[in-house]
Amino acid sequence: MNSLIYTTATRIIVPVTLVLAVIVLLRGHNDPGGGFIGGLLAALAVAILEKARGVDAARAWLRVEPLTIAGAGLVAAIAAGLWGALEHGMFLTGVWPFYGPNAAGVNEGVPAGSILLFDLGVFLVVVGGVSGILFTLEEAGVPAEQPDDEEDS
Amino acid sequence: MTSTAAPATPEQAGIWRVVPALVLAIAAGWFATFLPLIAQGEYAEFVVPWIPSLNIELAFRLDALSLTFALLITGIGAICFLYASTYFRSDPRLKRLLSLLTLFAISMLGLVLADDAITLFVFWEGTTITSFLLVGYDHHKKSARDSALQALLVTGLGGLALLAGLILMGQVAGTYRISEWVQMGGIFRDSGLYLGMLTLVLLGCFTKSAQFPFHFWLPGAMAAPTPVSAYLHSATMVKAGVYLIARLSPALGGTEVWTWTLTLVGATTMIVASIWALKQTDLKLMLAYTTVMALGALVMFLGGDYYYATTGAVTFIIVHALYKATLFLSVGMLDKMAGTREVEALGGLRRAMPLTWGIILLAAASMAGFLPFFGFIGKELKYEGALGVASEPLLVASAAVLANALMVAAAGMVALKPFLGAQRSPKPAPSDPPMTMWIGPALLAVMGLTFGLFPDLIGPTLILPMAEVVYGGPVPVEVKLWAGVNTALKLSIATFLLGFVFYWMLSRIRQSLDKEVPRVADAAEGYEILLQGMKDLAAWTARTIQPGKMTSYLRYTFLLMGVLVWGAILIGTGGIDLELGDVPIFHSAIVAIIAVSTFAIVVTGSRLVAITALGGVGAGLAVIFVLYSAIDVALTQLLVEILVVVFIAVALLKLPRAGTGRLRIGDASISVMLGLGVTFGLMAVMSTPLDRTIPDYFEAVSYSEAFGRNIVNVILVDFRALDTLGEIAVVVIAAVAAVAALRGGGQEVEK
Numbered sequence: 001m002n003s004l005i006y007t008t009a010t011r012i013i014v015p016v017t018l019v020l021a022v023i024v025l026l027r028g029h030n031d032p033g034g035g036f037i038g039g040l041l042a043a044l045a046v047a048i049l050e051k052a053r054g055v056d057a058a059r060a061w062l063r064v065e066p067l068t069i070a071g072a073g074l075v076a077a078i079a080a081g082l083w084g085a086l087e088h089g090m091f092l093t094g095v096w097p098f099y100g101p102n103a104a105g106v107n108e109g110v111p112a113g114s115i116l117l118f119d120l121g122v123f124l125v126v127v128g129g130v131s132g133i134l135f136t137l138e139e140a141g142v143p144a145e146q147p148d149d150e151e152d153s
Numbered sequence: 154m155t156s157t158a159a160p161a162t163p164e165q166a167g168i169w170r171v172v173p174a175l176v177l178a179i180a181a182g183w184f185a186t187f188l189p190l191i192a193q194g195e196y197a198e199f200v201v202p203w204i205p206s207l208n209i210e211l212a213f214r215l216d217a218l219s220l221t222f223a224l225l226i227t228g229i230g231a232i233c234f235l236y237a238s239t240y241f242r243s244d245p246r247l248k249r250l251l252s253l254l255t256l257f258a259i260s261m262l263g264l265v266l267a268d269d270a271i272t273l274f275v276f277w278e279g280t281t282i283t284s285f286l287l288v289g290y291d292h293h294k295k296s297a298r299d300s301a302l303q304a305l306l307v308t309g310l311g312g313l314a315l316l317a318g319l320i321l322m323g324q325v326a327g328t329y330r331i332s333e334w335v336q337m338g339g340i341f342r343d344s345g346l347y348l349g350m351l352t353l354v355l356l357g358c359f360t361k362s363a364q365f366p367f368h369f370w371l372p373g374a375m376a377a378p379t380p381v382s383a384y385l386h387s388a389t390m391v392k393a394g395v396y397l398i399a400r401l402s403p404a405l406g407g408t409e410v411w412t413w414t415l416t417l418v419g420a421t422t423m424i425v426a427s428i429w430a431l432k433q434t435d436l437k438l439m440l441a442y443t444t445v446m447a448l449g450a451l452v453m454f455l456g457g458d459y460y461y462a463t464t465g466a467v468t469f470i471i472v473h474a475l476y477k478a479t480l481f482l483s484v485g486m487l488d489k490m491a492g493t494r495e496v497e498a499l500g501g502l503r504r505a506m507p508l509t510w511g512i513i514l515l516a517a518a519s520m521a522g523f524l525p526f527f528g529f530i531g532k533e534l535k536y537e538g539a540l541g542v543a544s545e546p547l548l549v550a551s552a553a554v555l556a557n558a559l560m561v562a563a564a565g566m567v568a569l570k571p572f573l574g575a576q577r578s579p580k581p582a583p584s585d586p587p588m589t590m591w592i593g594p595a596l597l598a599v600m601g602l603t604f605g606l607f608p609d610l611i612g613p614t615l616i617l618p619m620a621e622v623v624y625g626g627p628v629p630v631e632v633k634l635w636a637g638v639n640t641a642l643k644l645s646i647a648t649f650l651l652g653f654v655f656y657w658m659l660s661r662i663r664q665s666l667d668k669e670v671p672r673v674a675d676a677a678e679g680y681e682i683l684l685q686g687m688k689d690l691a692a693w694t695a696r697t698i699q700p701g702k703m704t705s706y707l708r709y710t711f712l713l714m715g716v717l718v719w720g721a722i723l724i725g726t727g728g729i730d731l732e733l734g735d736v737p738i739f740h741s742a743i744v745a746i747i748a749v750s751t752f753a754i755v756v757t758g759s760r761l762v763a764i765t766a767l768g769g770v771g772a773g774l775a776v777i778f779v780l781y782s783a784i785d786v787a788l789t790q791l792l793v794e795i796l797v798v799v800f801i802a803v804a805l806l807k808l809p810r811a812g813t814g815r816l817r818i819g820d821a822s823i824s825v826m827l828g829l830g831v832t833f834g835l836m837a838v839m840s841t842p843l844d845r846t847i848p849d850y851f852e853a854v855s856y857s858e859a860f861g862r863n864i865v866n867v868i869l870v871d872f873r874a875l876d877t878l879g880e881i882a883v884v885v886i887a888a889v890a891a892v893a894a895l896r897g898g899g900q901e902v903e904k
Contacts, residue, residue, distance in 0.1 A: 023400040029861035032784035035870060040792035047799050067892060070885045077878050094859060107860060116857070119870050120875075125881040129888035130796060136895040137803050 010052040017045035025123050029111070035119035039126025048052040055138045058131075066132035073124025080118035092118075155711045169244065171252045171589075174234035177258060181227035190218045192614040194621065197239060198268070201721060207271075213333055214268035217618035221467070222265035222396055225388040225474045230258045232593030236482055237380035239589040240489060243508030250290060254384065257283035261389045265396055270319040270329045277315065277361075277393065281308045284390050288377045291420040300373035303680065315357025315397075321350040322404070335403040335625060342408055351405055352532040354397070355414060362394030363813050365422040371431075371678035372441045382437065386444050387477035392470065395451045395751045399467070403625030407458055415456020416544040420552040424448030426558035432666045433658065436484045436494045436567055437439030440477065443520075444561050446556055447473045453549060454538055460628045465531065468632065471611070472519060472531035476603045479516035483509055486586045487571060492579030496566060501576030508585040508595070510572045515598035517568035519605070521561040521652065522645065525634055527604040531646070532557060534632070536641035538656060554648050561652025562659060608632045674718040708820065711827050718830035722837060729837045738778060746771035768798045 021041035028034030050058035068143075084093035097108040166872035187197060196216040203211045215223070227860050234254060241247045260279030267273035282305075291299030305707050323329045325344045326337055334341075341347055358364075363371035371391060375382055385391065398415070405411060423446050430442035447469070454466035486509050488494045492500060503510050541552040585591060610633030620628040636642070655662065698709050722729075750769035757763050771794030778787035851864050851872065861867035 022307045028863060028866045029870075030863050032788060032863060032865075034863070034866040037788045037792065040720070040789065040796065044792060044795060044799075046382060047796065050687060051799070065890060067885075070888055074881060074885050079300065081874070081878065085312065090276075092878070094871050096860060099860060111860060115861075115870050118874060119866075122870070122881055125884050129884045131889045133891045134800065134803065137800065140895045 007052045010048055014045045014049050017041055017048070023043065025119060026116075027133065028119060029115070034120030035056060037125040038119075040110075040130070042123070042127045043134075046127065047134055050131075050134060055135050061134060062131065063149035066128045066135060068128070070128030070132060071127045073121040073126075074127060075121070076117050076124060080114040080121060083114040083117070085113075099139030156632060170238035170247060170251065171235060173255050174238065175229045176255075177227045177234060178231035180262075181224060181231060184227060188218055188614055191215070191220050191418075191618055194618055199404065200268075202513055203269075209270045209271045209329060212268040212330060213263075213266040213272075213274055214304070215266060216622050217615060218396070218399060218467075218622045219265045221471065221615055222388075222392070223262060225392075225471070226258060226261050226265065229388040229474060229478045229597070230254075230384060231382040232597065233380050233478065235484070236383070236590050236593050237378075240380050241378070241813060245615055246290075249640075250287075250378070251383075252382065253283055253286050253290075257287060257385070259394070262379045264716045265358045268331050268718035270323055270331055270334075271329070273397075274316050274319055277397075278312055280310075280390055280393060281305065281312055281361075284308075284374075284385055287381045287385065288374045290381065290493075291376065291481040297376040299378040302369075304370045304374045307367055309682070311357040311360025311367070314353045314360075316723050318350045318353030318355075321346050321353065331400060331404075334867060336399070338404050338407065338422075338497055338625070341404050347405075349407075349715075353409060354405065356790070358394035358398050359418060359452075360394070361444050362391050362419050362452065363422075363554055364394070364449065364452055365425055366679075368422055368426060368433075368445050369680065371445055373677075374440055375437055377443045379437065379481060379488060382441070383481030386441065386797050387481060388474040391444065392474070395455070395470065397453050398452065402455060402463075402623055406625075408458075412456050412458050412542075415452050416542070416549060418458060419449045419451070419453025420549065422446070423453060423556045424449075424552060425649075427556045427563070428666065430563050431559060431566075431655070431662055436487070436496055436497050436571075437481070439496075439563060439566065440480055440484060444473075444477060446476070448668070450535070450556060451551065453552070454535060454542075455484065455623070456544070457538055457542035457549070458622065459538055459541045459543060460624050460626070461534065461540075461605060461630060462542050463624040464616065464628055464632070465534035465536075465538040466535050468616050469531045469620045471604075471616070472528050472601070475597050475604075476516040476519040476528060479512060479594045479597045479601070480520065480592075483513045483516065484567070487589060489590075490580065490586050491571075491583040496570050499578055500574040502578060502583055503572040505576065505578075505583045506572075506585050508591055510568075512591065512594050512598045513568050515602055516594075517564040519598075521564035522533070522557060522648070525602070525605045527601045529605060530608055530632060532648075533636060533641045534630070536644045537636075537639075540640060550644065550806075552645055552653070555649045558651035558655055560647060562615070562655035565652075565656040565658065582695060605634060608634055625725065644869070645839070650730065654828065660822045696875060704820075708823060712823050715823060715827035715830050718827065718834050722833050724828065725837065727799055729833055729840055731836065740777070743773050743776050743780075764798055764805075765803075766802050768794050783865075785863070787826060 006153075018041075021038045024033035024041055025035055025038030026033075029040065046058060046062065049061060057120045083094040083095050085091045087093070087095045093114075095114040096109075096111070097113055099105060099113065102108050175497075190197065194217075196214055198215075199213045203209050205377060223656040234251065237250060237254065238247065239252060242252075257280060260276045262284055263276030264273055264280060267276055285301050288304050289297050291297040292301075313766070319329075322334060322341065324336040325341060325346055326334055328334070341350065344350075347719070360367045371386065377385065380649065402411075426442045426445035426449060430439050433439035433442060451466050451469060451473075452460045454469070457463065457466075464817040469838065484494055487502075490506060490509075491499060493499065515526075519526040522528040522532035535553055536550065539553050540546050542549050609632075616629055618631050620630065699706070719732070746772050750899065754763045755768065771790060775787045775790040775794065778790060779827040798839070852867060855864045855867045856862055859867045859871045
């Protein structure tokens with residue numbers, strides 16, 4: 001893909017999509033969004049970047065091996081579960097260290113805790129898994145024998 | 154780490170190798186402290202709840218029957234372990250062998266001590282698996298691997314039958330405690346499921362104890378190293394089936410079916426095996442067949458339903474364990490020190506290996522049942538029992554006499570042939586083995602004589618309590634060496650005479666057997682045919698539904714899904730409400746877009762158009778989700794659609810060609826069937842009234858307890874977080890697998 005317009009446009013599209021992905025991840029608990037949708041958005045950003053600049057550039061931009069990102073996400077989700085097990089004696093119970101009802105019964109504080117960590121894990125798994133498969137698919141290259149694509153022409 | 158000492162300097166080997174033997178010896182001593190308790194007809198118990206919801210407990214119970222087996226397992230185990238640590242002292246795999254043997258001993262102990270049927274089964278399977286590993290110990294040899302697999306398949310299949318049988322018994326009895334089962338024999342016998350449970354349980358016992366026609370795996374299992382065979386096939390593994398028959402005989406026994414099945418199967422096994430034993434020239438194989446013979450005798454007498462027969466059987470369990478372990482270990486000594494187990498290649502070793510000869514003579518005398526050995530007492534009790542069995546005394550007695558006479562000949566073969574005549578052996582300078590090898594067999598051989606001379610040592614303390622447990626009632630029998638001149642003694646004398654004739658004519662018998670026996674249909678062949686058939690079936694299935702083509706996988710997957718959906722619709726009771734209600738014009742427009750896109754996918758010749766149209770279908774669906782306020786689902790749908798288009802575009806060049814002609818019609822019918830099925834299925838779902846319990850609960854607590862207003866997300870990350878965790882684990886695994894498959898794709902293996 002050698003479109004100048006597309007390549008230039010990615011300079012704006014990719015960062016905006018990524019910021020959007022994080023916003024979607026964070027707002028997910030009260031409004032449409034969440035780790036899965038956020039992760040898909042971020043994976044889309046990676047895909048756009050990869051299409052514009054190629055696999056090697058995309059890998060370099062990511063810095064970390066995609067499957068490592070996915071693995072880290074799984075670890076984060078399990079850690080969130082263990083956190084709940086330590087705090088409340090039950091695996092995956094939500095822990096809200098800085099948030100809860102005050103004397104007046106109104107919830108206040110910073111709404112972050114094991115649930116956000118879990119959602120972040122989902123986010124990372126989706127980003128890592130999708131970009132891992134996409135990169136490898138690109139790298140697998142065109143098979144030596146040209147498949148019968150006469151239908152396309 | 155491992156012992157690399159040369160055979161000449163065994164002292165240098167690590168002392169760790171005797172630790173397992175020592176542990177078992179201590180265990181044997183500990184079990185022996187229970188003897189006074191057991192002699193009074195008492196028992197010891199140990200129970201821990203395991204799965205209370207299924208009424209399954211880790212229950213153990215030590216009575217006379219389990220104590221006898223526990224003593225054999227630990228005592229003979231200690232001897233075999235000590236022997237193995239010398240036999241394999243220069244083998245780097247000794248540690249593995251000892252670990253496997255120890256695991257096996259633990260399984261075996263658990264089996265005989267278990268009082269809960271499920272606990273017993275778990276240990277039963279434990280012995281199956283560990284013996285598979287032990288038989289296949291020389292896994293670099295194909296024959297050893299085949300034998301191990303054969304033993305595993307035959308006993309494993311029997312194990313499945315046994316599990317079913319035990320569960321049937323448990324359901325009928327309402328408990329899984331075996332000690333309660335043996336009190337409720339009437340309930341089992343009157344149950345309509347009696348035949349079923351009897352067949353299944355006996356199938357498990359017969360395969361494990363190598364009864365005809367499942368006997369063929371045991372001689373094959375002789376691929377195991379000698380100390381392993383000595384342990385598995387004298388006192389333990391193969392006795393497990395006999396143990397279970399003995400254990401359950403008060404619960405299941407006493408009927409005509411029980412008596413006749415055990416008598417006929419046992420007698421057939423006994424005769425067939427003793428004839429085959431004479432045919433062997435490999436001493437270890439010969440002993441293997443005499444083991445099958447002994448197991449057949451035990452089964453036959455356990456089916457006698459007569460207290461003398463029961464006493465004979467339980468006595469013979471101990472007699473056989475003592476002499477058979479000794480003989481296996483002694484044949485191992487011959488193999489190690491003289492270089493072969495082939496009887497034809499050995500002779501005149503009486504001067505070179507006097508200790509070995511002495512040990513073998515003692516054990517063989519017990520095996521042949523000479524006065525005053527323990528084997529004589531066992532044989533007299535068996536004959537006394539045979540004359541009073543519930544089935545057919547004449548048949549049982551003559552079968553027993555014939556088999557025992559053949560045993561006399563076999564005993565002569567192992568005890569005399571290698572030691573008399575002119576000296577010859579493959580190894581130039583045969584000698585007695587080191588003390589750690591002969592001390593154990595010597596101890597067992599001497600015990601065979603001691604118990605014969607002083608039967609009171611073991612009779613009232615162990616044998617009679619055990620017979621009472623198995624018979625399920627009082628056993629008015631005296632275990633003594635000399636019972637006067639009675640019918641049993643006359644049968645004994647006839648046995649000896651017949652045995653001497655057989656020994657004298659041995660080479661002639663063998664020649665005629667060589668000519669006749671191969672013509673008899675062999676169960677091992679049946680096993681081979683069955684195994685090959687299963688392999689062929691598996692290969693055919695794999696070839697047919699997994700040809701390595703994506704289109705075929707999709708075809709079969711969708712076909713199966715379609716069948717399942719239609720099956721659910723046709724079997725299901727709920728009606729389908731075909732009334733669609735009011736459809737706003739805007740909704741109809743979206744549906745029209747989806748329909749047109751779908752049509753385009755089907756008719757277009759261009760893949761690019763098809764992919765774009767597929768995106769159109771997805772986008773249309775997303776809009777429908779939006780219209781019904783499922784914003785999260787709509788967002789996900791849209792993003793996934795976009796990514797799918799990206800992925801397909803990448804993979805475009807590698808997509809296989811779609812089928813043509815007939816295949817396309819087939820594919821079309823599958824998709825129409827699945828599409829209609831899903832449509833009707835959804836309509837059926839929509840016609841069922843919605844149960845609001847769960848949504849109401851989530852709506853109520855989503856904000857108050859999980860601090861989230863987006864219920865979809867709260868369900869994903871909090872209420873049902875375990876599901877999500879499972880799903881993302883699948884995503885990671887799928888990604889890893891896809892990356893690995895794609896990277897390996899370059900060097901695809903030829904079909």
